[in-house]
Amino acid sequence: MDHERSISSLTEPWHEILQYARMAPSPHNIQSWRFAILSARKLLLQYDPERLLPGTDPSGRFCTVGFGILCEFISIAAAPLGWDIEIEFLTKRLDPGHDRHGCPYATLTLVPRQSAETLDRELILRRRTSRLPYYDEPVSIYLLVELQTIAEQYGHYLEYSSEPAQVTWVVRLNAATMFYDMADPVARREVGGWIRFGEAEAKRRKDGLSSLAMGFPAWLMKLFVNDNWLFNLPGIHELAIALYTRSMRGTRTVAWLSGPFAEHDHWFAAGRMLGRLWLTMTREGVYLHPFGSVITNPRAHQSMCEHFSDVGRVDDIWLLVRLGKSETPPSAERMGLEKLIDREDNVRDGI
Numbered sequence: 092m093d094h095e096r097s098i099s100s101l102t103e104p105w106h107e108i109l110q111y112a113r114m115a116p117s118p119h120n121i122q123s124w125r126f127a128i129l130s131a132r133k134l135l136l137q138y139d140p141e142r143l144l145p146g147t148d149p150s151g152r153f154c155t156v157g158f159g160i161l162c163e164f165i166s167i168a169a170a171p172l173g174w175d176i177e178i179e180f181l182t183k184r185l186d187p188g189h190d191r192h193g194c195p196y197a198t199l200t201l202v203p204r205q206s207a208e209t210l211d212r213e214l215i216l217r218r219r220t221s222r223l224p225y226y227d228e229p230v231s232i233y234l235l236v237e238l239q240t241i242a243e244q245y246g247h248y249l250e251y252s253s254e255p256a257q258v259t260w261v262v263r264l265n266a267a268t269m270f271y272d273m274a275d276p277v278a279r280r281e282v283g284g285w286i287r288f289g290e291a292e293a294k295r296r297k298d299g300l301s302s303l304a305m306g307f308p309a310w311l312m313k314l315f316v317n318d319n320w321l322f323n324l325p326g327i328h329e330l331a332i333a334l335y336t337r338s339m340r341g342t343r344t345v346a347w348l349s350g351p352f353a354e355h356d357h358w359f360a361a362g363r364m365l366g367r368l369w370l371t372m373t374r375e376g377v378y379l380h381p382f383g384s385v386i387t388n389p390r391a392h393q394s395m396c397e398h399f400s401d402v403g404r405v406d407d408i409w410l411l412v413r414l415g416k417s418e419t420p421p422s423a424e425r426m427g428l429e430k431l432i433d434r435e436d437n438v439r440d441g442i
């Protein structure tokens with residue numbers, strides 16, 4: 092009995108906090124994280140080398156952004172309990188070649204919170220990516236200015252446009268990027284490996300991009316990944332791009348983030364910022380659709396740089412997004428804590 096009580100007092104704050112944090116977004120919903128509870132105040136955060144993107148994100152920059160969002164969500168979820176977190180990194184490289192299932196990444200310690208948290212942790216549960224059509228209204232200038240202020244606090248710039256020609260260009264580039272990725276064997280294998288064809292598969296695996304979340308029937312997604320050559324046939328190619336572009340209709344505002352993005356600490360801080368930006372939008376009922384592949388795909392990135400050459404800071408742009416209001420999008424699956432929390436005896440020798 093005493094033993095059981097001591098185990099539950101050990102895990103109590105962490106279970107509560109991690110029930111929120113596990114809902115953090117990650118590229119392709121890979122959820123690269125695992126946890127080991129070391130004490131009531133200390134958590135070992137690990138990465139799973141099999142849940143990284145060595146082909147399309149070889150330096151791990153977008154996977155690290157995911158870890159930054161996760162840690163920001165941990166901090167926000169800990170706030171009502173009076174805690175904040177201190178992070179000590181154990182590595183600054185997410186190594187896909189590592190053969191351990193859970194590799195030490197950082198220790199997180201709960202410390203008394205010094206300043207009040209302005210974001211309600213319930214927003215974490217409401218936040219979603221919306222790839223649906225938007226309601227054909229530009230995002231409010233007040234919200235955009237608030238987002239810019241948050242970005243500035245992290246030394247980043249958030250620029251936006253609600254000008255139709257700019258919006259159309261960005262949305263079309265994102266549609267084209269999906270085709271660039273599928274034409275590249277490395278990206279096709281990697282991205283295709285995270286697509287869950289049908290809800291049964293998504294529910295069973297609790298990760299990845301379901302065809303429902305992507306807004307296309309499973310058979311079409313399967314054809315797109317496995318028989319991509321079909322989509323390069325004249326006529327079909329144009330039709331497919333038009334169909335995908337149409338799925339993003341009603342978009343009236345696009346934005347792009349620029350700032351320090353050269354090394355691990357930049358990527359991690361950018362993730363913490365993106366987490367706050369995303370929850371701030373959620374508070375206002377505004378959804379986000381990140382166009383991360385425009386940055387990771389070399390051909391799309393080149394087009395973007397040429398297009399934005401007059402904008403300035405073009406070399407520092409690390410994320411392009413569309414944002415707006417839409418119907419409630421389907422929710423992406425997440426792994427449960429029983430799968431994400433490692434038993435203590437499995438991790439001791441890895442610390």
Ligand SMILES: Cc1cc2nc3c(=O)[nH]c(=O)nc-3n(C[C@H](O)[C@H](O)[C@H](O)COP(=O)(O)O)c2cc1C
Pocket residue numbers: 114115116117118119120153154156157160218219220221222299300380381382383384385421422423
């Ligand atoms: C760094 C990062 C990059 C992303 N890039 C893309 C992208 O290029 N295209 C896309 O449709 N979604 C992108 N997403 C959204 C994820 O696919 C999404 O967060 C994940 O599937 C979980 O779904 P949810 O946000 O609805 O919970 C990105 C997310 C993150 C954190």
